Amino acid sequence: MALNKVKEFSTKDFYVNILQERLDSLKYKNKNYDKCYFAFFSTSIGADFKLYPCCMTKYSKKYCIANLKKLKVDRKFFKRWSQFIKNINVKRCPTCWYDNFNSMCQYYCLGKDDFENFIN
């Protein structure tokens, strides 16, 4: 409600975007997809210098991909990162505003085995 008030500051020269669709998507708790595709396109770094798949999972131990203080970035790391994302059990994820994105990706990936097929 308060955010809707903020929108009133919009003028013809100044647009206030409150990302309403993100807020709306948090109302839906059921994830109708099996994999997180979003995390292949983005990642999140916490103030604790740790790497997480997304901002919703930040600071949760079970979602920590790597500690940036100790990280050695090489091919093995990218493989581990990719495997970590593939292994995320989205049904155990917190409520997420990327549900629509993931649903759409899954729709386009139906019948394909993995992410490499998805991007080709």
Ligand code: SF4
């Ligand atoms: S919370 Fe959403 S974006 Fe984050 S890892 Fe889970 S499904 Fe992916």
